[in-house]
Amino acid sequence: xxxxxxxxxxxxxxxxxxxxxxxxxxxxxxxxxxxxxxxxxxxxxxxxxxxxxxxxxxxxxxxxxxxxxxxxxxxxxxxxxxxxxxxxxxxxxxxxxxxxxxxxxxxxxxxxxxxxxxxxxxxxxxxxxxxxxxxxxxxxxxxxxxxxxxxxxxxxxxxxxxxxxxxxxxxxxxxxxxxxxxxxxxxxxxxxxxxxx
Ligand code: SF4
Ligand code: SF4
Numbered sequence: 001x002x003x004x005x006x007x008x009x010x011x012x013x014x015x016x017x018x019x020x021x022x023x024x025x026x027x028x029x030x031x032x033x034x035x036x037x038x039x040x041x042x043x044x045x046x047x048x049x050x051x052x053x054x055x056x057x058x059x060x061x062x063x064x065x066x067x068x069x070x071x072x073x074x075x076x077x078x079x080x081x082x083x084x085x086x087x088x089x090x091x092x093x094x095x096x097x098x099x100x101x102x103x104x105x106x107x108x109x110x111x112x113x114x115x116x117x118x119x120x121x122x123x124x125x126x127x128x129x130x131x132x133x134x135x136x137x138x139x140x141x142x143x144x145x146x147x148x149x150x151x152x153x154x155x156x157x158x159x160x161x162x163x164x165x166x167x168x169x170x171x172x173x174x175x176x177x178x179x180x181x182x183x184x185x186x187x188x189x190x191x192x193x194x195x196x197x
Contacts, residue, residue, distance in 0.1 A: 036154065039163035040125075047106045047121035049150045054094055054143040055181035056118035058082055063110035063119055071100040072110060077187040082116055089116075093187030097139040102132055124171075126152040140186050146179040147171065 033040045042048070059076035078092025108121045127150045129135065137150055148171070154160075155168045175182075 036164060037161055039161075042123065042125065046123060046125070047108050049101070049122050049124045049127055049137070050099060050110075050139075051120045051122035051149045052097060052139045052143075053118040053148065053178075054097065054139065054185045055178060056082070056089060056116045057094055057097065057185070058089055058116055059092070059094055060115060062113040062115065066109045066113050068107065068109060069103045069105060071103045073098045073100075088181075089185065094140055094185055095187040099137050099139070101127065101135045101137060122149045124149050124152070129153050143182045143186050146176065146182060148174055
């Protein structure tokens with residue numbers, strides 16, 4: 001009987017705890033974020049578009065295997081290996097590293113098994129556009145431009161709100177000292193890959 005009563009007590013307590021959050025939001029003041037004039041505030045652990053460090057990627061496919069919707073494609077020219085002494089990857093090149101964002105769930109499961117910790121969930125949340133085909137992001141093409149992640153299309157406009165211009169400048173300068181390594185890691189488009197998904 002005491003066990004039965006305790007279960008009822010815990011059930012009611014759990015419901016009340018959940019309802020406390022719901023009720024608090026029911027009566028909270030509604031706030032409209034004036035995006036894009038005002039920068040939206042994301043939570044610290046927000047999972048946005050990926051940030052990919054190509055020069056540390058060994059094309060092991062662990063991320064692609066962990067992905068529940070098979071939206072990661074990896075192609076390499078030959079095996080790649082991380083030299084622990086120098087921290088540099090040697091061997092083949094990355095022919096293609098792409099993520100299809102029409103199916104990506106932004107779950108982050110791809111980042112956990114990465115042995116070199118070269119793929120992360122980033123802070124960029126806006127990559128809307130008019131063409132579904134372009135929602136597959138070719139990270140190897142971004143690497144050729146010295147970029148780690150996507151840039152919102154509207155950030156290419158000449159006149160931007162101050163916060164957006166600052167974000168654009170931040171990503172333009174991000175890891176600028178690694179640009180040579182990034183370029184060296186990208187394989188030729190016409191070489192025969194030995195690993196595909
Ligand atoms: S965030 Fe999730 S769905 Fe998206 S690529 Fe990673 S594992 Fe796949
Ligand atoms: S798990 Fe990491 S090292 Fe392996 S292919 Fe994915 S991003 Fe590259």
